[in-house]
Amino acid sequence: MTSSQQYEERLERRRRKGLVFSVLLFLATTSGLVVLVTLIVDVVVQGGQWLDWDFLTRFPSRIPENAGIKSAIVGSLWMILLTAAISVPIGVASALYLEEYAPRGWLLKIIQININNLAGIPSVVYGILGLTLFVRFFALGRSLLAGALTMALLILPIIVISSQEALRAIPEGIRESAFALGATRRQVVWSHLLPMSAPSIMTGVILALSRAIGETAPLIMIGALTFIAFLPTSALDPFTVLPIQIFNWTARPQADFQGLAAAGIIILMVVLFLMNLSAILLRNYFEKYRAR
């Protein structure tokens, strides 16, 4: 048998193996999707009938027919805006310092390891920290601000790490040529590094905020209320958010409240979907600043 014949036989086997491999990859992808679709269908079946305008515009109530999710939606919006306002400037500034300014050395390595570890700490621990520090020590009470500060701490490591990666992805040639023109570091940062990393930073920020909007444990720790029949008017007011409202409803025995919880989950998923969509749109919009 010539080697050419051997190769052709092998080729047949290699093709078959390739096919099996691609099918396995496809199954892996669909298994995740199947779970998600099942979840969505289940939730829509349970909660669909509760979803109407009244549900969106009413405050919670003991009577399922009158119960709405208005205060939780507004609370979640407040929460996201405050959390973003606190964590984005601090997170991006930290990433800039670590990547572009900090002298390389053991101290930087230790800080980096710590940030990576902070990203893995369970959220309930942040809740305890928030309770001690913001609610009690700074006497902010069970307010939106205390909650947002806690959430900001929770997602700060994610924002720092994703911003660092965004900065690292900028080709070194951009920095070098800008410095070679006699630019200061600040000018390089503002003219090139920030605009060029903005799409990736924003994607990271929105994904981090998506996590924050679904977090329940730390807010339960700091004592966010579950029954709020008014809208917060300032950052120092008590509040509730979507996941806490959902958690509250699921904890009740009546079947109607299970339906309300499912309706709440639909709202939460829509909000998450909109946030992810905006991440994609923002990234596309800023794509032109990307270096090649």
Add this chain to the structure above:
Amino acid sequence: METNERNGSSPAGQGASEGAKVRVENLDFWYGANHVLKDVSLDIRANEVTAFIGPSGCGKSTLLRCLNRMNELIPDTRLEGRVLIDGRDIYRNADPVMVRRRIGMVFQKPNPFPKTIFENVIWGARVNGYKGDEADLVETCLRKAALWEEVKDRLHAQAYGLSGGQQQRLCIARTLAVAPDVVLMDEPASALDPIATAKLEETILQLKERYTIIIVTHNMQQAGRISDRTAFFYMGELIEADATEQLFTRPSRKRTEDYITGRFG
């Protein structure tokens, strides 16, 4: 006039530096523990093209990057010795930002900013506080870099739409916009095809009337075509520096001869 500074800084025949626009004195340089430049001393004359040649890793690019303090941006490096431009030490009592403005650099890979052609040229001038007519400066610099005719109708198009050779000439124009008097080029043609390379070399020859040019090249024919003087480096040492014709036809050191005749490297 906005172009005064450029004209005024033309160093031809300045007596104070006795012909040496750039003087390197006993320069040693380390990357960490790696001793990459060993006691290099070299004079570079104004309004000439000086070529640095030598095998990979010989230190020629490192020396180039010492001349505008780019190596400082790399952590864990150390430098000893002196680099003088017009007789002034660029490392002691000198601001690296000012040094880099006066000593421009063009890199191996064309690296325009992700901005328009116009913005690419003007950015360096702007950050240095240029207050004159921007359109005027952009045209002047693009003409000097022999790119004007090709891009004058699309100044506000993205620089990435240009070919590699055009991008590299754009990088030259960008460098000229901050009015340097020395231009460093680190293998500027290595990513270009032969036609773009020929065009770039022509541009370099035109530039030497007003600028002092130092070019690192792997291509000995290129060094022969465009340089007035050539310095040969080997293992971090300067082996020989002489008029290009002299060095290529009658090298005084055996190692230089071996290299230029292709016996190693």
